[in-house]
Amino acid sequence: MRSTSRNRTSRAARAAAAAAAGALALSLTACGGDDNDSGNEQGGNDQETAGTVTLPKLNGESLEVAAVWTGAEQENFKKVLAEFEKRTGAKVTFVPAQDPIINFLGSKVAGGQPPDIAMLPQPGAIKQAVDKKWAKPLGAEAINELQENYSQGWQDIGKVDDKQYGVYYKAANKSLIWYNAKVFENAGATEPKTWDELLTTAQTVYDSGVTPFSVGGAEGWTLTDWFENIYLSQAGPEKYDQLAKHEIKWTDPSVKDALTTLAQVWGKKDYVAGGANGALQTDFPASVTQTFTGGDQPKAAMVYEGDFAQVNITQAKAEVGTDAKVFPFPAVGDTAPVVSGGDAAVILQDSKAAQALATFLASPDAATIQAKLGGYLSPNKNVDNSAYPNAVQQKIAKSLIDSGDDFRFDMSDQAPQAFGGTPGKGEWKALQDFLKNPSDIAGTQQKLEADAAAAYGN
Known part of the structure; x- marks a missing residue:
């Protein structure tokens, strides 16, 4: 159903995952730069030629860009839009959107005022926008930038029915666990490479007097x-692809195995800051900041989430690479996982200005601006690795680029939004209920399957 799925033999799929996991592990233990030189394109008299991408003059044109981004993420993106304004003369307004953004866009379309471009966080949302005839295909200039700067895999997840609709401007490496370096040092804890080692590390931290994990359960x-x-x-990439497309049911034994493993952390109330009830009242930003405030006695020692947690670490006045360190999500099965996510720019009102902005967002110029500001990761392979502001983020970015097409996109983001992307419903709600009662594995599977069947229509 989704363009991210790959029909591979089990051996090939596992080899791909192993290669990607190896790249991640290597990149987080050995610093390496990637010095790419980009030449400037030459344009005509009505073109702006600063940077690597040629943009038209758009004096007097106005654009709206909608996204659910808030705080520092929103402010940093506005700096990217300001550069587009400077180069083209267009005026760009950022429109704060509510989650789920598809519902927000639906009300805007019904009112006859859709934004020109929306940043959609799920391939499933792109497909919905295409099915509803809201989305417009990318033009030749944007496609040329994509082909120049993106691996085939990142191009493909922005396609619907083999037509390009999305520019994945922002990516996420979602296979990371951040930890309070001082807590680990005091406890004598070490970075784990396997799930069993993670449980040992958690117990070591717990024995030192600090709760092991912070979980932002208020956000599914x-x-x-x-x-x-x-x-x-644990189940492997083939099973992952099948479950993502609902070709196997959530009552499959592989899901039972994963939930059983997950319960080894969620089921130990002393391992989660605030217990289940506390976690369910903790949003994502708080789950990060409480790990890095309180000196060497924070509310938790570790927090799982992607590279974008750096924004919140900084807000906690902790220094990435010194106070806050990171290790790859440990291997549960044969190889460590490499899960990615992202946000794609999709045109809703086709115009010369909208196409130009999509082209700009597909270029190294736009991504480099936000990369320098931190808390951001681009799948654009021609962004110089040195643009990222610290060695930790440089390593994370390099791991994403080095994995090429050998990554798996966030499963819930591939699902219909009713199942994988709606607060209080579907997978989000089922896993919140599971966090509250990790012993109810069979009931959780049945609820997940019923909601998935309804959302996928099968």
Whole structure:
């Protein structure tokens, strides 16, 4: 159903996952730069030629861009839009959207005022926008930028029916666990490479007097990310692809195995800051900041989430690479998981200005601006690795680029939004209920399957 799925033999799929996991592990233990030189294109008299991408003059044109981004993420993106304004003369307004963004866009379309471009966080949402005839295909200039700067895999997840609709401007490496370096040092804890070693590390931290894990259970997407990393590593990439497309049911034994493994953390109330009830009242930003405030006695020692957690680490006045360190999500099965996510720019009102902005967002120029500001990761392979502001983020970015097409996109983001992307419903709600009662594995599977069947229509 989704373009991210790959029909591979089990051996080939496992080899791909192993290669990607190896790239991640290597990149987080050995610093390496990637010095790419990009030449400037030459344009005509009505073209702006600063940077690597040629843009038209758009004096007097106005655009709206909608996204659910808030805080520093929103402010940093506005700096990218300001550069587009400077180069083209267009005026761009950022429109704050509510989650799920498809519902927000539906009300805008019904009112006859859709934004020109929307940043969609799920391939499933792109497909919905195409099916509803809201989305417009990318033009030749944007496609040329994509082909120049993106691996085939990142191009493909922005396609519907083999037509390009999305520019994946922002990516995420969702296979990371951040930890409070001082707590680990005091406890004598070491970075684990396997799930069993993670449990040992958690017990070591607990014995030192600090709760091992912070979980942002108030937002269901963080819980789906936990499940996906365990499932990908334990069940393997073929099963992962099948479950993502609902070709196998959520009552499959492989899901039972993953939930059983997950319960080894969620089921130990002393391992989760605030217990289940506390976690369910903790949003994602708080789950990060409480790991890095309180000196060497924070509310928790570790927090699982992607590279974008760096924004919140900084807000906690902790220094990435010194106070806050990171290790790859440990291997549960044969290989460590490599799960990615992202946000794609999709045109809703086709115009010269909208196509130009999509082209700009597909270029190294746009991504480099936000990369320098931190808390951001681009799948654009021609962004110089040195643009990222610290060695930790440089390593994370390099691992994403080095994995090429050998990654798995966030499973819940591939699902219909009613199942994989709606607060209080579907997978988000089922896993919140599971966090509250990790012993109810069979009931959780049945609820997941019923909601998935309704959302996928099968």
